[in-house]
Amino acid sequence: MAVQTVVTSTDSSAVDLGPAAALSCRECGHRVPLGPVFACEECFGPLEIAYDFSAYDTEELRKRIEAGPANIWRYAPLLPVPADVAEKPNLNPGWTKLVQADHLAGELGVEPGKLFVKDDSGNPTHSFKDRVVAQALEAARAFGFTTLSCSSTGNLAGAVGAAAARAGLRSCVFIPHDLEQGKVVMAAIYGGELVGIEGNYDDVNRFCSELIGDPAGEGWGFVNVNLRPYYAEGSKTLAYEICEQLGWRLPDQIVVPIASGSQLTKVDKGLQELIRLGLVEDRPYRIFGAQAKGCSPVSTAFKAGHDVVRPQKPDTIAKSLAIGNPADGPYVLDIARRTGGAVEDVTDEQVVEAIKLLARTEGIFAETAGGVTVGVTRKLIEDGVLDPSLTTVVLNTGDGLKTLDAVAGTGLTATIRPTLDSFREAGLA
Amino acid sequence: MAVQTVVTSTDSSAVDLGPAAALSCRECGHRVPLGPVFACEECFGPLEIAYDFSAYDTEELRKRIEAGPANIWRYAPLLPVPADVAEKPNLNPGWTKLVQADHLAGELGVEPGKLFVKDDSGNPTHSFKDRVVAQALEAARAFGFTTLSCSSTGNLAGAVGAAAARAGLRSCVFIPHDLEQGKVVMAAIYGGELVGIEGNYDDVNRFCSELIGDPAGEGWGFVNVNLRPYYAEGSKTLAYEICEQLGWRLPDQIVVPIASGSQLTKVDKGLQELIRLGLVEDRPYRIFGAQAKGCSPVSTAFKAGHDVVRPQKPDTIAKSLAIGNPADGPYVLDIARRTGGAVEDVTDEQVVEAIKLLARTEGIFAETAGGVTVGVTRKLIEDGVLDPSLTTVVLNTGDGLKTLDAVAGTGLTATIRPTLDSFREAGLA
Numbered sequence: 001m002a003v004q005t006v007v008t009s010t011d012s013s014a015v016d017l018g019p020a021a022a023l024s025c026r027e028c029g030h031r032v033p034l035g036p037v038f039a040c041e042e043c044f045g046p047l048e049i050a051y052d053f054s055a056y057d058t059e060e061l062r063k064r065i066e067a068g069p070a071n072i073w074r075y076a077p078l079l080p081v082p083a084d085v086a087e088k089p090n091l092n093p094g095w096t097k098l099v100q101a102d103h104l105a106g107e108l109g110v111e112p113g114k115l116f117v118k119d120d121s122g123n124p125t126h127s128f129k130d131r132v133v134a135q136a137l138e139a140a141r142a143f144g145f146t147t148l149s150c151s152s153t154g155n156l157a158g159a160v161g162a163a164a165a166r167a168g169l170r171s172c173v174f175i176p177h178d179l180e181q182g183k184v185v186m187a188a189i190y191g192g193e194l195v196g197i198e199g200n201y202d203d204v205n206r207f208c209s210e211l212i213g214d215p216a217g218e219g220w221g222f223v224n225v226n227l228r229p230y231y232a233e234g235s236k237t238l239a240y241e242i243c244e245q246l247g248w249r250l251p252d253q254i255v256v257p258i259a260s261g262s263q264l265t266k267v268d269k270g271l272q273e274l275i276r277l278g279l280v281e282d283r284p285y286r287i288f289g290a291q292a293k294g295c296s297p298v299s300t301a302f303k304a305g306h307d308v309v310r311p312q313k314p315d316t317i318a319k320s321l322a323i324g325n326p327a328d329g330p331y332v333l334d335i336a337r338r339t340g341g342a343v344e345d346v347t348d349e350q351v352v353e354a355i356k357l358l359a360r361t362e363g364i365f366a367e368t369a370g371g372v373t374v375g376v377t378r379k380l381i382e383d384g385v386l387d388p389s390l391t392t393v394v395l396n397t398g399d400g401l402k403t404l405d406a407v408a409g410t411g412l413t414a415t416i417r418p419t420l421d422s423f424r425e426a427g428l429a
Numbered sequence: 430m431a432v433q434t435v436v437t438s439t440d441s442s443a444v445d446l447g448p449a450a451a452l453s454c455r456e457c458g459h460r461v462p463l464g465p466v467f468a469c470e471e472c473f474g475p476l477e478i479a480y481d482f483s484a485y486d487t488e489e490l491r492k493r494i495e496a497g498p499a500n501i502w503r504y505a506p507l508l509p510v511p512a513d514v515a516e517k518p519n520l521n522p523g524w525t526k527l528v529q530a531d532h533l534a535g536e537l538g539v540e541p542g543k544l545f546v547k548d549d550s551g552n553p554t555h556s557f558k559d560r561v562v563a564q565a566l567e568a569a570r571a572f573g574f575t576t577l578s579c580s581s582t583g584n585l586a587g588a589v590g591a592a593a594a595r596a597g598l599r600s601c602v603f604i605p606h607d608l609e610q611g612k613v614v615m616a617a618i619y620g621g622e623l624v625g626i627e628g629n630y631d632d633v634n635r636f637c638s639e640l641i642g643d644p645a646g647e648g649w650g651f652v653n654v655n656l657r658p659y660y661a662e663g664s665k666t667l668a669y670e671i672c673e674q675l676g677w678r679l680p681d682q683i684v685v686p687i688a689s690g691s692q693l694t695k696v697d698k699g700l701q702e703l704i705r706l707g708l709v710e711d712r713p714y715r716i717f718g719a720q721a722k723g724c725s726p727v728s729t730a731f732k733a734g735h736d737v738v739r740p741q742k743p744d745t746i747a748k749s750l751a752i753g754n755p756a757d758g759p760y761v762l763d764i765a766r767r768t769g770g771a772v773e774d775v776t777d778e779q780v781v782e783a784i785k786l787l788a789r790t791e792g793i794f795a796e797t798a799g800g801v802t803v804g805v806t807r808k809l810i811e812d813g814v815l816d817p818s819l820t821t822v823v824l825n826t827g828d829g830l831k832t833l834d835a836v837a838g839t840g841l842t843a844t845i846r847p848t849l850d851s852f853r854e855a856g857l858a
Contacts, residue, residue, distance in 0.1 A: 070499050070524070089531065091792055095499070097521065097553075103597060122551060124526075124792070126830070162792035168532060172857065177844050181837065188839040189829060191789030193857065196844040207847040214849050216858035360620030363520055363553070363591035400618060401555070401830040408610065410617040415606050415625040418636035420643055428601065428622065429645035 015142040020080035023229055024050040026331070034080075036143050036226040046327070047229045049080050051273075058278035065244065070095045072131055072237040078273060079237070080230050081138040089166050090137055093130035094237050096122040098245040098393070103361035104374075108381055110388040116251070117374075118242055119364055119396050126399035127320075127367070128263070129159035132234030133223055137163050139230035140221035147172055147220045151204040154183045155320055155398060160223055161190035172220070174204050186402070235263040239270025242393050243280050250274075250285045252390035255377050257369045257397055258289045258298050258343065259321045261328030268335045288386065289332050289343035290376035292316035292351060292368075298329045302336060302343035309333070317348045317406045318368040320398060342385050346375035354378065355400065355407055365400030373397075444571040449509035452658055453479040455760075463509075465572050465655040475756070476658045478509050480702075487707035494673070499524045501560055501666040507702060508666070509659050510567040518595050519566055522559035523666050525551040527674040527822070532790035533803075537810055539817040545680070546803075547671055548793055548825050555828035556749075556796070557692070558588035561663030562652055566592050568659035569650035576601055576649045580633040583612045584749055584827060589652055590619035601649070603633050615831070664692040668699025671822050672709050679703075679714045681819035684806050686798045686826055687718045687727050687772065688750045690757030697764045717815065718761050718772035719805035721745035721780060721797075727758045731765060731772035738762070746777045746835045747797040749827060771814050775804035783807065784829065784836055794829030802826075 015034050022031045027045025038047055061077060068074030072094030073086040086092070097119045105115035120128040133156070140148055148164040148171045150156050157173045164171035173187055177196030188194045197204045211217040212226055223231045243250060250271060256264040268287055274280045291299045294316025301309045309329030314322035326332070336343050346354070351368055354375035359365050366374070373394050380386035400407070416422040423429060444463050451460045456474025467476055490506060497503030501523030502515040515521070526548045534544035552559040562585070569577055577593040577600045579585050586602045593600035602616055606625030617623045626633045640646040641655055650656045672679060679700060685693040697716055703709045720728045723745025730738045738758030743751035755761070765772050775783070780797055783804035788794050795803070802823050809815035829836070845851040852858060 089529075092526065100518075102518065103595075122553070124551070125794070126555075126828075158794075162788070162794070164792075165789055166532075166792035177841070181840075182833055184841060185833050185836055185839050186794070186830065188841065189785065189788040189794050189836060190792060191785065193842045194840070195852075195855070195857065196841040197847050198844065199847045203847040207852075210849060211852065216849060216852060356618065356620065359591070359618040360594055363593075363595035363619060365554070365587075365591070365615070365618050399555075399830070401615065401828070404611055404614050407614055407618060410614050411610075411623070412606070412613060412617065412625040413622045415627065418626050418628045418632040420639060420645060423624075423636075423640065423645060426624070428624065 016082045017080040017139065017142055017230070018082055019051045019053055019077060020049045021052040022050045023047040036139070036221065038226055038228045049229055049233055051078070053078070053273070053277060056277060061277065062248070062279055072134060072234070075237055075240045078240065080135060080233055082142070085138055088141070089168065090134055091124040091130055091163055091166050093123045093134055095241060096120050098242060099362060099364065101362050104358060107357060107361055108378055108388070110381065110392060114389065114391050116391070116393045117358070117362060117364060117396055118238060118393055120238070121364070121366065121396060121399035125158045125162050126402065127155040127159065128235070128238065128397040129155045130163070131237050132231045133159040133163045135234040136221065136223035136227040136231040137167055139227045140169065141167070143221065145219055145221035146170060148223065149173065149208070149220050150223045151175070151201070151208045152187070153179065153201055153319060155402065156224065157183070157187035157194070158190070161187055161192045164192055165190040174208055176201055176204055232262045232266055235266035236270035236273070238263070238395065239267045240274065243271070243274055246391070248280055250280050250283055251393040253286045253288065253341070253386055253392040255288045255290055255373045255392070255394045257321055257373050257395060258291050258326065258332055259323045261298060261326045261332040264289055265328050265331045265335060268339070284340070286339045286341040287335050288341045288376070288380060289336055290373045291343065291345040292318040292321055292372050293345045293347045294318070295322045295324055296345035297324060298326055298332050299343040299345040301329065302333055307333060317403070318351055318372050319403070320367065320369050321372060342380065344376045344380055344385070346372060346379055350375040350379070352407060356410070358396070359400070364396060366396040367398035367400055367403040368406050369398050370396035371406070445511045446509040446568065446571055447511055448480045448482055448506060449478045450481040451479045452476040465568070465650065467655055467657045478658055478662055480507070482507070482706060485706060490706065491677070491708055501563060501663070504666055504669045507669065509564060509662055511571070514567055518597065519563055520553040520559055520592055520595055522552045522563055524670060525549050527671060528791060528793065530791050533787060536786060536790055537807055537817070539810065539821060543818065543820050545820070545822045546787070546791060546793060546825055547667060547822055549667070550793070550795065550825060550828035554584070554587045554591050555831065556584040556588065557664070557667065557826040558584045559592070560666050561660045562588040562592045564663040565650065565652035565656040565660040566596055568656045569598065572650065574648055574650035575599060577652065578602060578637070578649050579652045580604070580630070580637045581616070582608065582630055582748060584831065585653065586612070586616035586623070587619070590616055590621045590623070593621055594619040603637055605630055605633055661691045661695055664695035665699035665702070667692070667824065668696045669703065672700070672703055675820070677709055679709050679712055680822040682715045682717065682815055682821040684717045684719055684802045684821070684823045686750055686802050686824060687720050687755065687761055688752045690727060690755045690761040693718055694757050694760045694764060697768070713769070715768045715770040716764050717770045717805070717809060718765055719802045720772065720774040721747035721750055721801050722774045722776045723747070724751045724753055725774035726753060727755055727761050728772040728774040730758065731762055736762060746832070747780055747801050748832070749796065749798050750801060771809065773805045773809055773814070775801060775808055779804040779808070781836060785839070787825070788829070793825060795825040796827035796829050796832040797835050798827050799825035
């Protein structure tokens with residue numbers, strides 16, 4: 001499946017979203033002008049952004065990027081945002097650390113200097129969601145929306161609340177009414193409306209779709225529904241940053257977590273764009289998808305050789321990945337197979353072990369999704385699927401402070417009285 | 430009190446800590462070679478680093494800094510670290526965002542474009558402690574220590590554990606045995622020794638001092654005890670970054686939280702160094718100190734016109750600032766008075782209000798210490814002490830995710846059934 005990114009420059013649109021020229025159906029290629037729509041009117045396929053990159057000179061573009069700000073807006077020429085985006089109030093996420101993880105490499109049997117962790121816990125609200133919400137915010141502004149909204153079970157709620165506060169927009173976030181208190185606080189602190197829905201996450205989603213079609217939802221931009229085509233593009237910046245931070249080189253292998261699968265498909269899209277633009281050398285790369293066994297519809301389909309993904313009922317501590325019916329699952333399967341990658345899963349126990357392993361070796365405290373990618377990387381190496389002699393990047397998409405419960409068993413290694421004798425008795429000397 | 434920063438280049442030392450030439454007593458000026466000592470052998474005054482900056486050309490130094498990495502090591506020529514520090518495994522903290530806070534400015538009556546928040550929640554373990562621990566780590570390496578240690582009640586424990594893990598050193602952190610479970614998890618996750626002491630924080634400190642003098646403590650670097658002179662210098666980087674991010678300009682006013690007072694004195698030291706090196710124009714600036722009323726020994730002394738600080742028993746939600754007997758209190762008083770600043774305090778209620786205000790206006794979720802600085806800024810403006818027409822920088826030194834309990838009352842703004850009727854009834858349309 002080829003990735004459609006370049007269109008003729010005859011496309012026009014009333015809104016200024018930089019190089020974004022139109023929306024194009026991923027399934028049938030039908031095109032519509034830029035707008036707050038997400039499904040193809042012809043075939044109900046997902047719409048995505050088609051760009052006009054035809055005017056770019058490779059070396060000029062590279063220089064422009066390198067001279068840009070230390071955040072995602074250095075890539076504004078490749079994103080659906082206006083050229084002056086960096087001057088507007090937003091959270092300026094991105095340009096997070098790519099950590100050369102030699103101690104972790106040692107534990108996993110990867111050659112020294114070959115293993116990297118892309119640590120997105122460094123984003124403003126400490127998850128990769130800031131990248132995608134930042135794109136949706138610009139689309140919301142372009143379409144004249146005054147309320148930023150979403151359905152969420154955690155990370156996204158905080159990212160939307162924070163971005164709206166900074167931009168001076170109203171926010172109204174919908175969550176299941178019985179979420180953990182910590183997540184509620186993190187979503188509520190930014191002062192927007194935070195509405196608990198009596199029901200589960202599916203009920204919340206269904207309600208949001210209803211609201212979009214109702215006059216009451218007029219002027220509302222739902223980042224992950226009617227702004228989804230714009231929102232999703234934010235994940236491309238992970239691919240851009242990784243390549244630039246590697247010295248404008250493609251990684252040989254990259255391990256990406258799978259929730260809806262959108263992130264993985266956009267990482268691939270970003271890599272393809274860099275190749276097409278001449279910013280990196282065109283070499284083979286493999287993309288690996290990572291899931292928790294308790295919600296592994298895509299890895300199950302991959303292993304069974306299926307093209308379709310059969311929904312599962314999630315039961316895992318990796319809640320930010322717990323989407324049982326991932327919309328982009330078939331595209332993920334296609335990309336993993338096309339690039340020579342794979343999709344694998346690990347148990348919750350392995351997730352916790354991997355969180356501790358990453359913290360102990362590199363000082364990075366990842367949320368459960370990071371435990372999933374590190375755990376899957378370990379498994380893929382042990383199984384001979386991932387090549388430990390090649391440059392490999394593992395994504396950590398969130399912060400351990402957000403999923404403390406998952407490692408609640410971690411604690412004191414000793415308790416002593418405040419005396420040297422007690423210290424010696426404990427064997428600490 | 431003049432800040433002693435330049436010494437003759439005849440000083441020599443066996444260890445390579447870059448421009449650090451010797452240790453010098455802040456009280457009597459007595460000098461000793463670089464080593465793991467913290468108190469003057471003559472007068473028991475605090476030792477601090479004396480530098481040799483004599484070889485620097487201003488414009489060359491500026492270019493070298495600007496071409497440096499996007500972390501504190503861009504300032505390596507001004508820190509007690511070897512020249513190759515950026516190549517060693519460490520957490521590379523710093524170069525956090527300086528956020529132009531126009532919405533907050535509007536609420537506080539500050540002129541647009543004049544108010545900035547220096548947001549240190551973007552550091553690797555989400556507090557400014559990563560800056561100081563990074564310096565202590567280099568000193569530990571230089572002195573051949575194999576264990577990194579500290580006494581802590583929270584942020585520091587995590588910062589030390591993470592830095593040691595990344596560096597491949599052993600860590601052993603001492604905390605009161607009855608800390609909140611969340612803080613224990615955050616400190617334990619990095620896999621070092623985490624020892625609970627049966628006693629309060631004073632008992633922990635006393636024990637650590639005993640351990641340093643005992644053979645059992647040989648080879649141990651306590652970041653905030655025997656490595657304190659190096660450790661403390663990390664706070665200078667806040668001053669460097671603020672000035673560079675303002676376009677190599679001094680801020681007119683800066684609001685700094687006070688725990689031990691060390692950070693405020695080192696911010697002043699950093700500003701003085703930039704002036705002396707010609708990197709910024711020498712203009713007046715005012716430094717303001719911020720405390721919580723429940724632990725306000727320095728603001729109490731400031732208001733009473735005293736030169737000495739009378740210890741208090743802390744009782745405040747701002748636990749990271751709750752040092753009742755701040756070692757650098759007298760120096761803080763001196764700096765606030767010399768620069769025309771002030772020291773002020775706010776109630777716990779005002780701290781919570783300020784946390785919410787900052788989150789609501791700028792999308793920044795601060796820990797209680799950030800609530801203290803924002804709250805004090807508001808109070809100082811209302812009282813006519815801080816000039817709202819001048820460029821003002823407010824420090825946020827930590828992340829709200831670490832002090833969720835302080836804002837636990839924040840929650841849902843509405844609960845509805847998943848229907849449009851219920852949505853309308855709640856007045857959300």
